[in-house]
Amino acid sequence: MPHPDGPEHDLLLGRRSRLAELRSALEIFAEYMRGLRALHFVGPCVTVFGSARFREDHPYYDLARSLGRGLAREGWTVVTGGGPGIMEAANRGAQEAGGRSIGCNIVLPKEQEPNSYLDRYVEFDHFFVRKVMLVKYSHAFVMLPGGFGTMDEVFETLTLMQTGKIEHFPIVAMGRDYWRHLTTFLDQTMVAHGTIDQSDREMVMGTDVVDEALAHIRKAAEQRRAAEPRRIPRPSRILGESKPD
Numbered sequence: 001m002p003h004p005d006g007p008e009h010d011l012l013l014g015r016r017s018r019l020a021e022l023r024s025a026l027e028i029f030a031e032y033m034r035g036l037r038a039l040h041f042v043g044p045c046v047t048v049f050g051s052a053r054f055r056e057d058h059p060y061y062d063l064a065r066s067l068g069r070g071l072a073r074e075g076w077t078v079v080t081g082g083g084p085g086i087m088e089a090a091n092r093g094a095q096e097a098g099g100r101s102i103g104c105n106i107v108l109p110k111e112q113e114p115n116s117y118l119d120r121y122v123e124f125d126h127f128f129v130r131k132v133m134l135v136k137y138s139h140a141f142v143m144l145p146g147g148f149g150t151m152d153e154v155f156e157t158l159t160l161m162q163t164g165k166i167e168h169f170p171i172v173a174m175g176r177d178y179w180r181h182l183t184t185f186l187d188q189t190m191v192a193h194g195t196i197d198q199s200d201r202e203m204v205m206g207t208d209v210v211d212e213a214l215a216h217i218r219k220a221a222e223q224r225r226a227a228e229p230r231r232i233p234r235p236s237r238i239l240g241e242s243k244p245d
Helices: 007-039 059-073 086-096 127-136 148-162 180-193 210-227
Strands: 045-049 077-080 101-106 120-124 138-143 171-173 204-206
Touching (some): 007 101, 007 120, 007 127, 045 059, 045 148, 059 086, 059 210, 101 127, 120 127, 180 204
Parallel strands (some): 171 204
């Protein structure tokens, strides 16, 4: 057995460390591929971000549910983080309108169960892989009231757009009173100090009216389709189509 202070022991530890790193990388790759295989069929999506902590009797739950119905009626697949609260409400609304409802659930120490309004869900161990899936298939994003997770998801999406890593898609902030201090900070501090440009600020449109949010998303999709008709899919408006297996 190698001496605990000898070079053989250090070499053995190094090998174990490299094997652990390789195993971790393979697990991440497998998780990424599992997500791609599960979600490649979903069609044009809108991702809805929001807190898991709002109950069914809260106005923000109602707002998310109405949004989910509206998106489904427009033919969009509704994608959320798959959990309770705002996520459940958006998925629920989508199913009520006969649309597709998808969840990208995260495995947490305090277990987050997938909500019961999902046609399909995929579970992830890594937040960053999950965020890739929440962004990859979507043509618009809606941020409803949420906490650190929602802020992380939205600001990473904004950063990817700002830096040209992904194309610009509509981002709608709903629950304007909830986001009031944040929008003031963006306008009066970040833009004022030049840490973001006014064009960066204008990537986020605020409204509490579902029809206005839908119109904003629809207009952006139509403009992109007119510019690149072969690349931009048209949302299906056939609400009776078969659900994913």
